[in-house]
Amino acid sequence: MLDTAEGYVTEDGRKIGGVVMEMKNITLRFGGVVAIQDISFDIRQGEIRAIIGPNGAGKSSMLNVISGFYNPQEGEVWYQGAKRPAMKPYEVAQQGIARTFQNIALFEGMSVLDNVMTGRIRQMSAGMVAQAIWKGKAEREEIKNREAVEKVIDFLEIQSIRKTPVGRLPYGLKKRVELARALAAEPSILLLDEPMAGMNVEEKEDMSRFILDVNDEFGTTIALIEHDMGVVMDLSDRVVVMDYGKKIGDGSPDEVRGNQAVIDAYLGVAHD
Amino acid sequence: MFYREAGDFKTSYAEDNQTFPIKFDRYRYYVVLVLAFAVVPFIINDYWVNAVFLPFLIYSIAAIGLNILVGYCGQVSLGSGGFMAVGAYACYKLMTSFPDVNIAIHVMLAGAITAAVGVLFGLPSLRIKGFYLAVATLAAQFFLVWLFNRVPWFYNYSASGQISAPERTVFGIPVTGAETAPWAAYLFCLVFAVASALIARNLTRGMIGRKWMAIRDMDIAAEIIGVNPLKAKLSAFAVSSFFIGIAGALFFAIYLGAIEVGEAFGINKSFLLLFMVIIGGLGSIFGSFAGAAFLVLLPVLLKNLLVVGLEWPTDLATHLEFIIVGGLIILFLVAEPHGLAQLWRVAKEKLRLWPFPH
Incomplete structure (x- = not known):
């Protein structure tokens, strides 16, 4: 059973709660290719959980399993104390799991504001007729959610581009808008797929600050994939290390850093 | 200036959200x-209404409908002629079966029936995309026209196979049939056109519009952030067909009065509507009006110029008209692939700063 009661306190004094999501013996195959092999790990309330590994290790596949894009052949996903049945991605999103993508997946034809507003799908339920006449619930809902979205826009410091079409923005800002869209959903778990890929040092610093602030201010649980080891070791509370679809390490950044299997996977090992 | x-x-989000x-x-x-x-x-007189205003208003409604599907939701459709036919025949059957009910209600019901048919033919969109979907919607076009030609029930077993609108009134004023005053027909269509534009605008600026655009721009990402693709696509088909059905009903009942389905709602009509949407601007309500105006007004303008102005023979003018309109379309799409609406947007952006360049 899931242990939701226990928690721990980090060195910097943040309280980490019980387990919100647990992956149990996940195996994912594409035909003959085994992308993920018998992996188990958990994500605790309020922590920043990193998934690392060399290229092709199956990290993104793992994230896709969590967000419901792939359904694993074997294993179970437990979420908030219950086993999650096979679901469509939009149903997973409705449960409060939001994500960003390795290659930005924004809606290029829409403004920044509209993009971030799409993050509020879960919170908006006005019917089509109400929306057609733009009165009553539809109008109230639109304004209420706009207020929530403006807070996120304010938080990520993208006020000045709110009405700009996303297609016109530079890469770093697009990444930030994508984070804003995920945050607007007020997710219980936020999945970040390489949030710092292709960024320069300053942009990485900005993004790291945002990730820490999100976790700190909203208490959002974050699972992230990242290649920049410095960033991963600084940000995350616990790290899962994958290689060739298998889990080779799991623990605090320091433990992982000292793990011989992890060192071998990253630096290579002499074969004699 | x-x-x-x-x-x-703007001091409230409601003000910031407004259309203009x-x-x-x-x-x-x-x-x-x-x-x-x-x-x-x-x-206005009879000529202006029948040559300019009625076709412009009715095609605008149809273009708004098609624009919602193609421009906002990204689902290409070549079935709009067939859907207009559904609207026309639904309206005809309703008018003849329930003569006491107001024609305006019949027109709206015709839209609703077309919406249901549209959803049915929208089902393939859940599996196929792009050109392949366009080909699948062609099936709707040909099937529907065939259906209305072959099943006599739809045209009340009339000998000619045509349907013609009986006289119906709104507030005691005839809007269909031979006795219709030009202004009455015009006002009737204008009310529908304005209402359609308002509804379309409200839908597209709200959550449902965002869902459509999300599906259009990147369907996988849309699904992962919580858009149900089934609902989004089918609702786009429904709303789009609703407007196209209303346009078809008006086209038959108010504008032409009597139609033969293959002639009035053939594949040409589907292409004409698609051209309107593309030339006007995909994903823009204003563009729908602009596209309809362009393709309705330009031929009228050319005809007046050539036949009335330069006194050319009518047949020569008609053929030249085809060449000129075709040439203009090509020229225009090369110069501005995003349509008249984009020209309008750029002009407005420039105007905001005028006389300064930045």
Whole structure:
């Protein structure tokens, strides 16, 4: 059973709660290719959980399993104390799991504001007729959610581009808008797929600050994939290390850093 | 000079969300509305109504419908002629079966029936995309026209196979049939066109519009952030077909009065509507009006210029008209692939800063 009661306190004094999501013996195959092999790990309330590994290790596949894009052949996903049945991605999103993508997946034809507003799908339920006449619930809902979205826009410091079409923005800002869209959903778990890929040092610093602030201010649980080891070791509370679809390490950044299997996977090992 | 955002402060999100955030735009819109409702009906004659205003208004409604599907939701459809036929025949059957009910209600019901048919033919969109979907919707076009040709029930077993609209009145004033005054037909269509534009605008600026656009721009990402693709696509088909059905009903009942399905709603009509949407601008309500105006007004203008102005023979003028309109379409799409609406947007952006370049 899931242990939701226990928690721990980090060195910097943040309280980490019980387990919100647990992956149990996940195996994912594409035909003959085994992308993920018998992996188990958990994500605790309020922590920043990193998934690392060399290229092709199956990290993104793992994230896709969590967000419901792939359904694993074997294993179970437990979420908030219950086993999650096979679901469509939009149903997973409705449960409060939001994500960003390795290659930005924004809606290029829409403004920044509209993009971030799409993050509020879960919170908006006005019917089509109400929306057609733009009165009553539809109008109230639109304004209420706009207020929530403006807070996120304010938080990520993208006020000045709110009405700009996303297609016109530079890469770093697009990444930030994508984070804003995920945050607007007020997710219980936020999945970040390489949030710092292709960024320069300053942009990485900005993004790291945002990730820490999100976790700190909203208490959002974050699972992230990242290649920049410095960033991963600084940000995350616990790290899962994958290689060739298998889990080779799991623990605090320091433990992982000292793990011989992890060192071998990253630096290579002499074969004699 | 007058076209400025400066000094026009918005203090609530409702104000910021409005359709025309710039004062000048807002007043221009009101002026156009007043002109359309209070001035035009008094000065138009039969020629203007039948050659210009009715086709323009009716095609605008159809273009708004198609634009929602193609421009906002990204699902290409070549079945719009067939859907217009559904609207026309639904309206005809309703008019003849329930003669006591107001024609306006029949037109709306015809839209609703077309919406249901549209959803049915939208089902393939859940599996196929792009050109392949366009080909699948062609099936709707041919099947529906065939159906209305072959099943006599639809045309009430009339000998000619045509359907013709009986006289119906609104507030005691005939809007269909031979006795219709030009202004009455015009006003009837204008009300539907304005209402369609308002509804379409409200839908596209709200959550449902965002879902459609999300599906259009990147369907996988849309699904992962919580858009149900089934609901989004089918609702786009429903709303789109609703407007196209209304346009079909008006086209039959008000504009032509009597139609033969293959002639009025053939594949040509589907292409014409698609051209309107592309030339007007995909994903723009204004573009739907602009595209309809372009393709309705340009031929009329050319005909007047060549036949009346230069006194050319009619047949020569007609053929030249095809060449000129075709050439203009190509020229225009090369110069501005995003349509008239984009030209309009760029002009407005420039106007905001005028006379300064930045």
